[in-house]
Amino acid sequence: MKPLKLLMIHPCVGKRPGQKKYIRTWSMQPMPVAQVVGIAKQTLGDGVEVHFIDDRFEPIDYSLDVDLICMSIETYTARRCYQIASRFRERGIPVVMGGFHATLCTEEVLRFADTVVSGEAELTFPELLEDHLCGTRKRLYENHRRPKERCLPDRSVFAGKPYVKVGLVEYARGCRFTCDFCAITSAFKASHRHAKVPDVLSQVKQIWDGKGLLFFIDDNFASHPGKAMELCEAMRGSGIRWVGQTSHTAAWHPGLLKAMKDAGCVGMLIGLESLDEDTLISMNKKMNTERGGTRESLAKFHEAGLRVYGTFIFGNDLDTPDVFHDTLDFALNEGLFIAAFNHITPFPGTPLYDRLKAEGRLVYEAWWLDERYRYNEVPYLPKGMDRHELEIGCLNTRKAFYSWKGIARRYRSQPTLRKGTRLAWYYWVINAMHQKDTSSRSGMPLGDRNDPGPLIEVAG
Ligand code: B12
Ligand code: SF4
Structure with a gap:
């Protein structure tokens, strides 16, 4: 056959x-x-x-x-x-x-x-x-x-294609928290499943070239702190350098941050979202307000020698135009390695989307299909400012954070950065890349505008 x-x-x-x-x-x-x-x-x-x-x-x-x-x-x-x-x-x-x-x-x-x-x-x-x-x-x-x-991924199909030199590995899929805007937790119904540690290790060994960087794509590496610890222990002293994504709750578990560092972790993306407690509670992210909140956790990550990529979302119902300045100030002062500042996005299938729809606040019901929608456009009606103000506020915050002045200010506030020349070099290169990228996709249509034909629906 x-x-x-x-x-x-x-x-x-x-x-x-x-x-x-x-x-x-x-x-x-x-x-x-x-x-x-x-x-x-x-x-x-x-x-x-x-x-x-x-x-x-x-x-x-x-x-x-x-x-x-x-x-x-x-x-x-x-x-x-x-x-x-x-x-x-x-x-x-x-x-x-x-x-x-x-x-x-x-x-x-x-x-x-x-x-x-x-x-x-x-x-x-x-x-x-x-x-x-x-x-x-x-x-x-x-x-x-x-x-x-879990079946092992087959990466052979990627051979010869011009990908960035970062190896992607997955340990856990899903997250136990229930943030109302998050597509991951909606898709996996607030559950997580881990691959077997030996399977993860065999992949890591296969793709690690001895000099680059690995990215653990788990949406929340510390969703199950015990499992995270298990993998870190297996990777201790391996010389592999990796980054990942986590909730700030990783800092609550004595020893986990150190174990991550010993396993080769150099930095983590953390969903910080907002500095306002009521906003965090309203998005079902109360854990970001607990045990000293964001500031305390960031201090622990930095103490452990882990760099932080902080991500913030604007346009929450309690946000007023002051939110941009206050958040920028915090992000500059707390020595974040890099950061993202975006408006919240209502993904279909999330409680956030359902709420905005029920309140009649979606500008386009299916923004992802609407011919008029453009990348980085705010597709809903915020409460504390208008859509344009929100869009510009996000852009200006990114620009200020990644201005040479902003990059230099963060560099000066991180004494550990200056100790390692390699890390300092990464800092400048990565920040310069983000500086170039603050608005490169803004205004892009979704879909290929050169596609010749109509969308054809399945009959019946
Ligand atoms: C790595 C990653 C990226 C990377 C790299 C992506 C790339 N290839 O270039 C970067 C950082 C660049 C990125 C960018 C973006 N990302 Co991203 N990303 C991820 C992340 C962390 C991992 C994706 C992954 O590889 N998963 C591993 C695979 C194996 O798992 P999986 O997709 O669940 O697949 C399983 C099933 O879904 C199903 N399945 C999946 N596909 C198919 C296909 C077939 C035919 C079948 C049968 C089954 C099947 O079976 C698989 C195995 O069980 C996910 C979150 C996550 N943990 O998955 C977000 C995620 C996919 N990203 C997301 C978003 C929004 C983005 C951006 C739009 C962000 C932005 N505003 O710019 C961009 C645009 C991406 C693009 N498509 O161009 C969202 C998507 C939400 C949604 N509803 O669509 C996610 C889910 C994050 C989130 N928390 O919401 N991303
Ligand atoms: S902690 Fe992160 S991955 Fe988990 S539900 Fe919240 S946003 Fe999603």
């Missing part, structure tokens, strides 16, 4: 009219692709032949001779996914979509994909492939249990 020709496509967010290339910032390897390919090969072995196109920097050849298209769909890439699907479906080639948007917005995705996978691929994709080969592939495969076993 001839092998199944599977074409995986990683869609870009958007392309402006006349522009062939997507703005390439942070082109990392798309791990959902590697994960789905790993499952396909484990299920069909030699019975599958995989091709892969990264739409961010490769043209899509719609005349390719393939049997099945698979895409991972996120809210920001939904419009582009539907365009690509329409072009292949015009030729009678079936399209499968899975991922966060497919899980959280299943009804919409079913309109544009022949088959939708809601939930993690480990539980349903093998069945889907078998059904496809038997000619009985269904419209929807849905399973929201958490898989006990």
Whole structure:
């Protein structure tokens, strides 16, 4: 029997009219692709032949001779996914979509994909492939249990493509907290599942080249502090340098920050969100107000020698225009290595989205599909300022934080930075990169404006 020709496509967010290339910032390897390919090969072995196109920097050849298209769909890439699907479906080639948007917005995705996978691929994709080969592939495969076993991702499809030199690894998937704006906790229903430590270690050894940097993509590395400790102990003294993402609660567990440092962690992204206690409580992020709150936790991270990438969100109901100045001042004074300042984004399937919709405050009901919507535009009506003020406030805060004056001020306030020349070099390079990137995607449409045809819905 001839092998199944599977074409995986990683869609870009958007392309402006006349522009062939997507703005390439942070082109990392798309791990959902590697994960789905790993499952396909484990299920069909030699019975599958995989091709892969990264739409961010490769043209899509719609005349390719393939049997099945698979895409991972996120809210920001939904419009582009539907365009690509329409072009292949015009030729009678079936399209499968899975991922966060497919899980959280299943009804919409079913309109544009022949088959939708809601939930993690480990539980349903093998069945889907078998059904496809038997000619009985269904419209929807849905399973929201958490898989006990995780298949190893197959990164071979990335060979020869121009990705940034950062290796991506996943330990835990999901998070136990319930912040109301977070797509992760909505998709995984406030649960987390960890891969086996030896499996993570074997991947780490495979991709670590002895000099670069690894990124643990877990949304909250410390969602289960005991499990985080277990991995750190296994990695202690390995000489691997890594970064990750965590809630500030990591600082509550004696020994965890030190264990992370000893395991090679150099810095963590922390969702600081807001400095206002009532705002944090209203977004169900009360833990950021507890045990001394943000300031105390940051001090502990810094004491442990871990750099912090702090992320803030503006446009919460209690925010007034003062929020920009106050937050900027805090971010400069607390010695954050880097930081992000964005407006809150109502992702479909989250409690935040449902609330704004119920209150009649969404400017576009499905902003991710609306032709008028542009990247970095505020798609809802804030309470304490108007949409434009919020958009400009975010931009100006980013500009001030990444101005040479702002970068130098933070550098001076971090004595440990000046001790290590390598770290100091990273500091200047990374901050300069962010300075260039404060508004590069602003005003971009979602989807490819050069795509010739209409979006084609699945009949019936
Ligand atoms: C790494 C990462 C990035 C990186 C790199 C992405 C890249 N490849 O270039 C960077 C930092 C650049 C980034 C950028 C952005 N990101 Co990001 N990112 C992530 C992160 C942390 C990991 C993604 C990942 O690799 N996961 C591992 C894979 C294996 O897990 P998975 O996607 O859950 O896949 C499973 C299932 O969903 C399903 N599945 C997934 N795809 C498919 C496909 C098929 C066919 C099937 C059958 C099944 C299936 O099966 C898989 C295995 O079980 C996630 C959060 C997270 N922990 O997942 C956010 C996340 C995906 N990002 C998010 C966002 C919003 C963004 C940005 C838009 C942020 C911004 N405003 O600029 C940008 C734009 C990204 C883009 N698409 O161009 C959101 C998406 C929310 C949503 N509803 O769509 C997430 C979920 C974060 C969050 N907390 O909300 N991101
Ligand atoms: S702590 Fe982070 S990952 Fe967990 S629910 Fe809140 S925002 Fe999401």
